[in-house]
Amino acid sequence: MIRKLAGLLATLLATSFVIFGASYAAPGDPVTFLAGGKENLTPEYISAIRAQHHLDDPFLVQYGRWLGDAVTGDLGRSLQYNDQVSDLLAARLPSTLGLVAYTTVLFVVFGVGLGVLAAVRGGRVDAAVVAGTTFATSVPPFVLATALTSLFGVQLGWFPVMGGGSPWHLTLPAVTLATGALAIISRVTRQAMIEQRELDHVTVARASGLAERLIVVRHVLRGALGPIVTMCGLVTAGMLAGTVIVETAFGLNGIGSLLVNAINTHDFPVTQAVLLLMVTAYIAVTTLVELVQPLIDPRARRSG
Amino acid sequence: MMLLSVEGLTIEAGGRRPILRDVSLAVGRGEIVGLVGESGSGKSTIARSVLRLLPSRARVSGRVLVEGDDVLAMSPEALRRLRASRVSMIYQDPRSSLNPVRRIGDFLTERLVHTLGRPKAEARATAVELLAAVGMRDPESRLRQYPHELSGGMLQRVVIAAALAAGPSLLLADEATSALDVTTQAETLALLRRVQAERELGMLFITHDLHLAAAFCDRVHVLYAGTVVESRPAKELFDSPRHPYTAGLLACTPELGAPRTIRPVPGRPPSLDDAFTGCPFAPRCPHTTERCTTRHPEPVAVAGGSAACHLLEV
Ligand SMILES: Nc1ncnc2c1ncn2[C@@H]1O[C@H](COP(=O)(O)OP(=O)(O)O)[C@@H](O)[C@H]1O
Ligand SMILES: [Mg+2]
Numbered sequence: 001m002i003r004k005l006a007g008l009l010a011t012l013l014a015t016s017f018v019i020f021g022a023s024y025a026a027p028g029d030p031v032t033f034l035a036g037g038k039e040n041l042t043p044e045y046i047s048a049i050r051a052q053h054h055l056d057d058p059f060l061v062q063y064g065r066w067l068g069d070a071v072t073g074d075l076g077r078s079l080q081y082n083d084q085v086s087d088l089l090a091a092r093l094p095s096t097l098g099l100v101a102y103t104t105v106l107f108v109v110f111g112v113g114l115g116v117l118a119a120v121r122g123g124r125v126d127a128a129v130v131a132g133t134t135f136a137t138s139v140p141p142f143v144l145a146t147a148l149t150s151l152f153g154v155q156l157g158w159f160p161v162m163g164g165g166s167p168w169h170l171t172l173p174a175v176t177l178a179t180g181a182l183a184i185i186s187r188v189t190r191q192a193m194i195e196q197r198e199l200d201h202v203t204v205a206r207a208s209g210l211a212e213r214l215i216v217v218r219h220v221l222r223g224a225l226g227p228i229v230t231m232c233g234l235v236t237a238g239m240l241a242g243t244v245i246v247e248t249a250f251g252l253n254g255i256g257s258l259l260v261n262a263i264n265t266h267d268f269p270v271t272q273a274v275l276l277l278m279v280t281a282y283i284a285v286t287t288l289v290e291l292v293q294p295l296i297d298p299r300a301r302r303s304g
Numbered sequence: 305m306m307l308l309s310v311e312g313l314t315i316e317a318g319g320r321r322p323i324l325r326d327v328s329l330a331v332g333r334g335e336i337v338g339l340v341g342e343s344g345s346g347k348s349t350i351a352r353s354v355l356r357l358l359p360s361r362a363r364v365s366g367r368v369l370v371e372g373d374d375v376l377a378m379s380p381e382a383l384r385r386l387r388a389s390r391v392s393m394i395y396q397d398p399r400s401s402l403n404p405v406r407r408i409g410d411f412l413t414e415r416l417v418h419t420l421g422r423p424k425a426e427a428r429a430t431a432v433e434l435l436a437a438v439g440m441r442d443p444e445s446r447l448r449q450y451p452h453e454l455s456g457g458m459l460q461r462v463v464i465a466a467a468l469a470a471g472p473s474l475l476l477a478d479e480a481t482s483a484l485d486v487t488t489q490a491e492t493l494a495l496l497r498r499v500q501a502e503r504e505l506g507m508l509f510i511t512h513d514l515h516l517a518a519a520f521c522d523r524v525h526v527l528y529a530g531t532v533v534e535s536r537p538a539k540e541l542f543d544s545p546r547h548p549y550t551a552g553l554l555a556c557t558p559e560l561g562a563p564r565t566i567r568p569v570p571g572r573p574p575s576l577d578d579a580f581t582g583c584p585f586a587p588r589c590p591h592t593t594e595r596c597t598t599r600h601p602e603p604v605a606v607a608g609g610s611a612a613c614h615l616l617e618v
Binding site: 199200201203204205206207208209210211214218219222223296297298299 | 352384385388392400401402403404419452
């Protein structure tokens with residue numbers, strides 16, 4: 001447990017170093033953007049800015065200062081908005097978290113549902129599920145976003161086309177994101193169930209007169225839970241860093257669009273903070289998944 | 305009426321010969337009937353057919369009657385009730401018989417609660433009683449344990465307890481002790497014998513060990529390549545085997561304490577790809593004659609039972 005925690009910290013430290021290093025090495029002198037345009041640049045002004053932002057310190061000193069501040073919750077000030085970065089994040093985070101949570105519910109319910117259906121029914125249902133989810137996943141998200149918007153947003157008028165703020169607004173973006181995950185989740189579910197179904201103890205349960213529905217729920221699906229939960233966790237974790245396209249397509253003010261904006265305007269404190277947040281969220285979710293495994297499979301507790 | 309009566313059971317599942325060919329056997333109330341044969345001879349298939357767990361796409365003929373009801377013809381609901389409360393099976397490998405992610409208690413109460421509709425608390429009390437009945441100490445805390453926390457012998461006790469849970473009249477023990485070490489094996493056999501006698505159960509006792517069967521059972525059927533080659537009371541079979549295959553199995557007397565040879569008869573047990581026009585044992589039989597390779601031998605009456613061998617037909 002302690003060793004796991006230490007490993008986590010080391011990973012975070014390494015990524016923070018990479019993130020900081022990347023923006024340090026990125027093309028373009030931050031001074032240009034800090035000064036708000038080339039025309040304002042007088043040598044005195046430049047050195048004033050450099051001193052204010054400690055840009056003349058050695059790389060490691062800058063990194064250390066940034067990291068120290070970040071740990072205490074001070075992520076700096078946005079160059080573009082002149083707001084505290086943490087305030088910006090706090091304002092944008094609910095949209096993205098809401099979107100990811102909504103999406104996760106959708107792909108877990110439908111992905112696992114379809115996988116179970118395919119495994120239990122087999123034959124044509126199985127083939128239809130595999131073909132259908134494969135097709136759905138292969139549609140690029142922006143194409144799907146456009147199609148959903150024009151059908152449900154414009155033509156039928158069921159859902160708002162742009163903006164966020166309510167589950168209503170998040171429905172089409174969440175459907176778009178979830179569709180991409182459907183194939184992998186349903187396939188992992190189906191495969192794990194098929195493997196579990198062949199095990200002796202399932203036959204033993206059947207031989208004891210248990211109804212087929214209960215066998216599927218209590219033994220086959222229960223046994224398949226490990227890989228299903230892992231895969232759902234990984235997909236969710238990946239999604240935390242992958243909402244950019246959908247946020248842009250649906251005009252959501254989330255973390256993803258904040259990142260794109262920050263990169264375009266060379267707002268490096270925001271860029272660094274968002275990247276760090278995404279990595280932290282990814283690590284947090286995957287760690288959570290790992291911690292849940294012993295609850296799912298008691299055999300994993302022994303080597304804990 | 306016999307408790308279990310298998311009549312002319314033939315099961316084909318795509319091989320060059322049927323898995324079972326015209327198998328007939330019967331188990332009475334309170335009787336232990338042995339079923340002996342080498343690996344692949346069809347023993348498990350017989351036991352499983354009593355619960356109608358047939359190979360997929362199998363062609364089946366004949367009848368399997370439990371207390372007069374034909375298992376192969378009954379409705380799915382009747383079949384479920386039969387599996388839940390009338391016939392129980394004990395398997396070779398207890399470790400793979402239990403769901404590794406569920407507690408012992410769940411395994412024991414599952415069929416009581418979910419198929420027989422007993423209240424949870426009552427099922428739990430029954431589970432504790434059963435664990436005590438199969439000689440497990442501290443049954444209360446066992447209920448909360450997981451299969452990987454118990455030894456093979458302990459797990460087989462749990463499986464036996466579960467088999468007794470619904471008060472069945474017939475036990476099918478498919479190599480129930482083969483996977484256990486020698487001491488545990490003896491303990492488990494004693495336990496099986498005790499619960500069988502206490503509850504007057506009929507038992508189909510399957511093993512590849514003819515010596516064990518002869519010691520443990522009332523009557524013994526010897527199976528070879530899916531056909532019953534000899535059916536006799538245990539003592540008579542042991543004293544004077546009439547089929548050359550039975551004789552071959554017995555001839556290899558094990559050393560005391562040494563593990564018994566699993567395949568004592570020279571030659572290889574036939575697979576499903578070996579088809580026979582005559583006696584299936586002819587290729588390995590020391591007494592083979594012309595007739596053995598051309599005509600299938602029918603069972604003939606011998607002292608106490610029957611044996612299927614041309615040499616006995618005179
Ligand atoms: N589900 C099945 N489908 C096809 N063949 C099977 C199936 N189950 C068993 N068999 C074949 O039937 C034969 C008898 O198997 P089994 O009854 O398990 O023998 P035993 O228990 O005596 O070792 C074997 O050759 C085996 O390969
Ligand atoms: Mg077997």
